[in-house]
Amino acid sequence: MRRSRSAVSPALEAWSTHRTGVADQWTARQLAHAKGARRISVVIPARDEEATVGAIVASIRACLVEQVALVDELVVVDSRSSDGTARVAAAAGARVISQDEMTRGLPRLDGKGDALWAGLAGSDGDIVAFIDADLREFQPHFVTGLLGPLLTDPSIAFVKGFYHRPLVGSTGVEVEGGGRVTELVARPLFNLFWPELAGFVQPLAGEYAGRRDVLERVPFVSGYGVETAMLIDLLEMCGLNALAQVDLGERLHRHQDTEALGRMSGQILHTVWQRLCRRGLVDETEPPANLLVQFRRDGTTALPNLDREIVVSDVSVRERPPLVELRESLRGAPV
Numbered sequence: 565m566r567r568s569r570s571a572v573s574p575a576l577e578a579w580s581t582h583r584t585g586v587a588d589q590w591t592a593r594q595l596a597h598a599k600g601a602r603r604i605s606v607v608i609p610a611r612d613e614e615a616t617v618g619a620i621v622a623s624i625r626a627c628l629v630e631q632v633a634l635v636d637e638l639v640v641v642d643s644r645s646s647d648g649t650a651r652v653a654a655a656a657g658a659r660v661i662s663q664d665e666m667t668r669g670l671p672r673l674d675g676k677g678d679a680l681w682a683g684l685a686g687s688d689g690d691i692v693a694f695i696d697a698d699l700r701e702f703q704p705h706f707v708t709g710l711l712g713p714l715l716t717d718p719s720i721a722f723v724k725g726f727y728h729r730p731l732v733g734s735t736g737v738e739v740e741g742g743g744r745v746t747e748l749v750a751r752p753l754f755n756l757f758w759p760e761l762a763g764f765v766q767p768l769a770g771e772y773a774g775r776r777d778v779l780e781r782v783p784f785v786s787g788y789g790v791e792t793a794m795l796i797d798l799l800e801m802c803g804l805n806a807l808a809q810v811d812l813g814e815r816l817h818r819h820q821d822t823e824a825l826g827r828m829s830g831q832i833l834h835t836v837w838q839r840l841c842r843r844g845l846v847d848e849t850e851p852p853a854n855l856l857v858q859f860r861r862d863g864t865t866a867l868p869n870l871d872r873e874i875v876v877s878d879v880s881v882r883e884r885p886p887l888v889e890l891r892e893s894l895r896g897a898p899v
């Protein structure tokens with residue numbers, strides 16, 4: 565079947581042309597000079613990542629703290645890990661903070677977005693770079709590539725990484741098979757409802773960086789909707805020209821199974837629905853259901869003729885408020 569390839573929109577071509585960079589445009593030494601008095605924080609959300617977090621922390625510390633004084637603060641957020649994540653991260657040279665400690669006294673929320681919000685609250689850099697803790701073969705250019713535009717172009721407030729994403733499975737590697745939720749859920753949603761964002765190669769990339777003054781003015785969606793919400797909210801707050809992307813090469817990470825990505829997709833759809841509500845495009849008096857029913861093949865017979873387990877998950881999401889709003893409300897709190 566011949567696919568009709570519509571021409572790329574002039575707006576997408578223009579944005580991509582002057583807002584897409586490549587990591588090796590900047591060296592750590594150049595950026596250490598360019599940063600001046602600005603402080604740089606790297607925040608790594610980590611849940612049960614003892615197998616990989618140590619190498620990531622050690623690489624950043626050796627190359628971007630000790631060898632070149634670019635990164636001022638290296639924070640790992642222990643997101644209710646049940647393994648040795650905190651111990652491994654601390655031994656490798658990170659300052660480890662607890663998601664639960666950082667949010668004590670606030671409503672308890674779950675998920676990556678809450679861990680990221682805790683990391684932003686628990687760090688002090690003028691520029692903050694977020695790096696996932698499950699990366700394999702991490703290279704320091706993941707950080708310098710994200711920082712390059714932010715330290716050299718004052719008109720840029722936020723940078724997403726992008727990369728080739730092989731899907732590494734037990735039977736082999738599918739060269740461009742990774743980013744399954746990106747390709748099947750997020751990219752279609754962004755193209756349909758926020759076409760200005762269609763130029764982002766990896767809108768769900770877990771590696772991104774921004775100026776604190778903008779990151780503290782957007783809410784953080786609690787679960788896996790955090791990247792989706794952040795792009796939409798920063799587009800609306802800063803405009804597309806303040807957003808950029810950098811080619812980081814290739815990313816290898818631990819893959820979740822399809823069932824888990826189904827739940828991730830449910831959280832992203834909830835996140836999108838909430839933002840469509842704010843635009844008045846959907847009727848907020850008719851909210852979507854919160855529960856996702858999935859079927860797991862494990863030898864049980866849940867119902868007559870149904871030799872599958874029925875798995876029901878709550879895929880609703882909540883939000884942490886922008887940090888600036890929380891601080892103002894705490895300042896005004898009665899003594």
Ligand SMILES: O=c1ccn([C@@H]2O[C@H](COP(=O)(O)OP(=O)(O)O)[C@@H](O)[C@H]2O)c(=O)[nH]1
Pocket residue numbers: 608609610611612613643674675676679695696697698770817818819820
């Ligand atoms: O409740 C959570 C869920 C995830 N993560 C971290 O967020 C990053 C991305 O999560 P995951 O690898 O599960 O997402 P995927 O890359 O598979 O989409 C990883 O460093 C996780 O350890 C976290 O800190 N808290």
Ligand SMILES: O=C(O)[C@@H](COP(=O)(O)O)O[C@H]1O[C@H](CO)[C@@H](O)[C@H](O)[C@H]1O
Pocket residue numbers: 676696729731741742743744745746747768769770771788789790791792818819820825828
């Ligand atoms: O991009 C995607 O489709 C998902 C799943 O990636 P894979 O199919 O496991 O390579 O991974 C991303 O999405 C999450 C939700 O936004 C982010 O939190 C992850 O950091 C990112 O890896």
